[in-house]
Amino acid sequence: MTLEVKTNNAPLMEVRNIDKSFPGVKALDDVSVKFYPGEVNAVVGENGAGKSTLMKVMVGAYKQDRGTIHFQEENVSFNHPIDAQKMGISIIYQEFNLLPERTVAQNIFLGREPSTFGVVNVRQLNKQARSVLKEIGVDTMISPTALINSLSVAEQQLVEIAKAISMDAKVLIMDEPTASLTSTEVQLLSDLISRLKEKGLAIIFISHRLAEVFEVAEKITVLKDGQYVGTAKTEEVTPEDIVYMMVGRVLDHYFPPLGSPEDFGDVVLRVEDGSNEFLSSINLELRKGEVLGISGLQGSGRTELAQALFGAEPFKSGSVELQSKTVSIKNPSWAIKQGLGFVTEDRKSEGLLLMQPIRDNILLALRSLQPLFGWIHPDGIRQSRKLVPTLGEQVDIRVDSYSKEVQDLSGGNQQKVVLSKWLASKAEIFIFDEPTRGIDVESKASVHDLIRELTIQGVAVIMISSELPEIIGMSDRIIVMRDGTIGGELPAESSEADIMLVATGQDNSNSAEPS
Amino acid sequence: MTTGTISAKNLKQAVQAIHIPPVYYFLVIITLVGITLDQLFAKGNILSNPVIMTNILVRSVALGIVAVGQSFVMIGAAIDLSVAFTISLTAVLASQLMQGDPARVPMAILIVFGIGIVIGVANGLIVTKLNVNPFIATLGTGLIIKGILNGTFANYKGSVPKSFQSFGYDSLGPIPISILVLLVVVIIGWFILSRTKFGAHLYGVGGSREIGRLSGLRTARIVTGAFIISSLTAVLSGLFIVSRLGSGAPWVGPDGVYDLESIAATVIGGTALAGGRGGVFGTLAGVLMFGVIDTVFNQLGVDTYLKTVLRGAIIILAVASYSIRSGREAA
Numbered sequence: 001m002t003l004e005v006k007t008n009n010a011p012l013m014e015v016r017n018i019d020k021s022f023p024g025v026k027a028l029d030d031v032s033v034k035f036y037p038g039e040v041n042a043v044v045g046e047n048g049a050g051k052s053t054l055m056k057v058m059v060g061a062y063k064q065d066r067g068t069i070h071f072q073e074e075n076v077s078f079n080h081p082i083d084a085q086k087m088g089i090s091i092i093y094q095e096f097n098l099l100p101e102r103t104v105a106q107n108i109f110l111g112r113e114p115s116t117f118g119v120v121n122v123r124q125l126n127k128q129a130r131s132v133l134k135e136i137g138v139d140t141m142i143s144p145t146a147l148i149n150s151l152s153v154a155e156q157q158l159v160e161i162a163k164a165i166s167m168d169a170k171v172l173i174m175d176e177p178t179a180s181l182t183s184t185e186v187q188l189l190s191d192l193i194s195r196l197k198e199k200g201l202a203i204i205f206i207s208h209r210l211a212e213v214f215e216v217a218e219k220i221t222v223l224k225d226g227q228y229v230g231t232a233k234t235e236e237v238t239p240e241d242i243v244y245m246m247v248g249r250v251l252d253h254y255f256p257p258l259g260s261p262e263d264f265g266d267v268v269l270r271v272e273d274g275s276n277e278f279l280s281s282i283n284l285e286l287r288k289g290e291v292l293g294i295s296g297l298q299g300s301g302r303t304e305l306a307q308a309l310f311g312a313e314p315f316k317s318g319s320v321e322l323q324s325k326t327v328s329i330k331n332p333s334w335a336i337k338q339g340l341g342f343v344t345e346d347r348k349s350e351g352l353l354l355m356q357p358i359r360d361n362i363l364l365a366l367r368s369l370q371p372l373f374g375w376i377h378p379d380g381i382r383q384s385r386k387l388v389p390t391l392g393e394q395v396d397i398r399v400d401s402y403s404k405e406v407q408d409l410s411g412g413n414q415q416k417v418v419l420s421k422w423l424a425s426k427a428e429i430f431i432f433d434e435p436t437r438g439i440d441v442e443s444k445a446s447v448h449d450l451i452r453e454l455t456i457q458g459v460a461v462i463m464i465s466s467e468l469p470e471i472i473g474m475s476d477r478i479i480v481m482r483d484g485t486i487g488g489e490l491p492a493e494s495s496e497a498d499i500m501l502v503a504t505g506q507d508n509s510n511s512a513e514p515s
Numbered sequence: 516m517t518t519g520t521i522s523a524k525n526l527k528q529a530v531q532a533i534h535i536p537p538v539y540y541f542l543v544i545i546t547l548v549g550i551t552l553d554q555l556f557a558k559g560n561i562l563s564n565p566v567i568m569t570n571i572l573v574r575s576v577a578l579g580i581v582a583v584g585q586s587f588v589m590i591g592a593a594i595d596l597s598v599a600f601t602i603s604l605t606a607v608l609a610s611q612l613m614q615g616d617p618a619r620v621p622m623a624i625l626i627v628f629g630i631g632i633v634i635g636v637a638n639g640l641i642v643t644k645l646n647v648n649p650f651i652a653t654l655g656t657g658l659i660i661k662g663i664l665n666g667t668f669a670n671y672k673g674s675v676p677k678s679f680q681s682f683g684y685d686s687l688g689p690i691p692i693s694i695l696v697l698l699v700v701v702i703i704g705w706f707i708l709s710r711t712k713f714g715a716h717l718y719g720v721g722g723s724r725e726i727g728r729l730s731g732l733r734t735a736r737i738v739t740g741a742f743i744i745s746s747l748t749a750v751l752s753g754l755f756i757v758s759r760l761g762s763g764a765p766w767v768g769p770d771g772v773y774d775l776e777s778i779a780a781t782v783i784g785g786t787a788l789a790g791g792r793g794g795v796f797g798t799l800a801g802v803l804m805f806g807v808i809d810t811v812f813n814q815l816g817v818d819t820y821l822k823t824v825l826r827g828a829i830i831i832l833a834v835a836s837y838s839i840r841s842g843r844e845a846a
Contacts, residue, residue, distance in 0.1 A: 061729075082731030097729055099722035101792040110719050111730035118711050 018067035090164035105129035182298035255473030274318035293475025341427030412443025536797035584748030592790025593649035605753025606763030635746030639739025683758035722791030
């Protein structure tokens with residue numbers, strides 16, 4: 001299990017003239033890229049640019065229609081992902097391929113358990129797992145016998161990396177590895193990546209976060225509409241250059257202009273001293289027409305705050321005023337009736353019915369307002385036929401039919417479906433939890449535009465985000481969460497440093513224990 | 516490390532390491548309630564009576580053996596509804612083939628196990644190659660077996676020789692042979708699940724078909740293997756039943772509700788309906804729970820219909836208690 005890979009000037013892996021079509025779409029069109037050992041090559045591009053398809057071709061999950069794959073200068077072909085793995089090409093998907101009910105060791109060596117006559121040598125299994133974990137320097141953090149479901153997302157990712165290393169990976173592909181990590185965890189990951197790089201691995205890093213791409217990658221490869229645009233050396237380009245390559249135009253502003261104070265109206269939501277098992281003494285006000293950004297580290301109570309406001313995990317004490325009336329938000333269904341909309345962080349598990357068509361997803365929140373045994377739309381089905389395309393256009397969902405199942409859509413389009421669902425319910429207070437996680441630059445910009453448009457129409461928005469640029473670019477006011485309470489409030493256009501100081505408790509505002 | 520005192524923390528860790536399925540706590544509760552009822556209404560004559568205790572265990576044998584097989588299938592994220600009819604088929608064919616002649620016993624046993632393998636392979640192939648949902652696939656094969664049985668045999672046919680009945684009635688020392696057989700089946704089941712590659716791969720495929728595939732597991736073979744094990748345990752159950760009855764009839768399987776009861780026992784034992792989690796010791800406890808409940812209720816003369824209602828309620832209560840404990844859906 002050594003990580004020795006010959007380092008020379010030849011590419012470790014290369015794809016040449018790859019074509020791949022799916023019914024109705026040409027996903028890859030004559031794509032050629034070279035990947036060198038000891039180098040991080042970030043592959044970027046909008047959703048639908050062909051990144052995932054290319055990766056799947058490279059690991060044998062898809063078979064290309066045309067073109068060749070070369071590994072260590074030999075022409076290779078894979079009939080099954082296992083062929084690629086055996087050769088040393090591993091991928092870590094965004095959604096981990098780990099069995100939650102099994103141990104770390106069982107997961108790392110699934111299908112490759114040390115055994116004699118079919119009987120697994122458990123001692124050996126755990127020993128080997130420990131040595132792999134040691135090799136990537138996390139043996140003190142993760143025990144081979146720990147169950148996967150007891151680990152954090154970051155730890156699970158380390159297990160995935162350990163699994164790849166145990167397969168003697170020479171090429172390691174990571175699909176959005178940082179999407180759900182906190183900044184300390186991202187640091188840990190990028191340290192690990194540089195160690196792997198030193199050992200001569202070729203690392204392919206897919207990410208939407210350009211800041212991180214610029215931090216970890218030596219080279220950036222851009223795909224657009226299934227075509228290869230180019231590979232640039234990171235030191236020779238700026239993020240703007242890359243964005244230009246990705247979208248084919250300069251995005252002169254990532255964010256729409258902030259609201260001006262005269263646009264802000266009455267207080268529509270006020271919480272005084274709200275507390276529950278996750279939160280304590282929450283005091284906040286939300287005005288009509290403003291975007292209130294909520295920042296904070298992972299686990300600081302950001303999402304819990306949103307869930308409390310939406311009634312999913314209600315406040316147990318304190319008072320909530322909605323449109324100047326004292327209320328208690330007991331459950332989401334009541335919250336929806338009062339005009340709250342909640343765009344969740346985890347679209348797949350909380351925001352969408354994946355196997356239902358777009359149309360029904362859009363109408364879901366609206367229908368929940370209606371009596372259980374009434375017509376499915378107050379004005380009947382005909383009206384909803386008109387409503388769905390109108391909303392679809394408003395949020396710019398790009399599909400040929402609204403009868404398509406949501407699971408077949410790209411991440412950006414899925415998020416737009418969630419948005420139109422709440423638009424349909426005519427919510428007056430929107431809570432966005434990570435509205436642009438895992439979606440591409442262009443969809444991001446249109447989601448941001450839409451959020452701002454909502455506030456111009458008089459909607460009040462609470463936006464939770466772990467991406468500081470998004471918080472800064474969008475928020476008219478910023479609340480920073482820390483240890484389940486509000487660590488501080490900052491004005492619009494505060495700097496990343498200001499926010500981080502409050503989030504980590506380094507500001508002088510109070511004497512909270514340093515974490 | 517092994518100095519005298521054991522702290523509470525160490526004990527807790529030890530308990531976690533052994534990983535006692537929560538169903539055992541439930542089994543203890545049920546038994547305690549049974550003892551209380553026993554003391555109150557039967558002056559402690561039920562559970563202190565060795566004959567009745569043995570009876571609880573023997574009653575659990577048929578269900579226990581087939582439930583071990585069902586656990587395999589369910590850990591593989593499938594379900595086997597055909598077991599009840601496999602049991603009937605075995606019972607009828609075994610007595611038909613043996614014709615009371617001890618010399619024909621080995622031949623008959625070989626044939627019924629052979630048929631069990633065929634049924635298991637058929638279930639497995641229908642599920643993995645024709646991509647039919649396991650519920651429907653095994654419902655279908657079950658109906659096919661049922662139709663053949665009902666069309667061919669209307670009543671008790673043939674009989675098993677006296678020597679074969681020792682499987683059902685004899686004891687080895689104080690312990691009935693049938694209970695030893697059940698224990699052996701459970702231990703083999705445990706060994707396969709927790710110590711063999713097949714077991715590890717079954718958990719893998721059951722946890723996620725896609726992860727299994729990406730890890731290079733032969734998912735179709737593994738699932739088919741689980742179905743074969745399930746059919747083989749059904750055959751063994753059928754043999755046990757016919758050794759008790761002396762002669763097989765087409766209704767012995769469905770009348771014992773071995774399909775649904777084996778599923779219920781497995782789920783009560785902590786195996787997830789969605790697959791990927793569980794084990795045979797939990798299933799054994801689930802089966803014993805049924806045994807205790809049935810025996811206590813029977814001896815107390817609880818009305819049959821009321822008994823069924825109480826059983827249903829206990830199943831729900833048991834599974835609900837796990838999901839409340841773990842804060843997620845348990846089955």
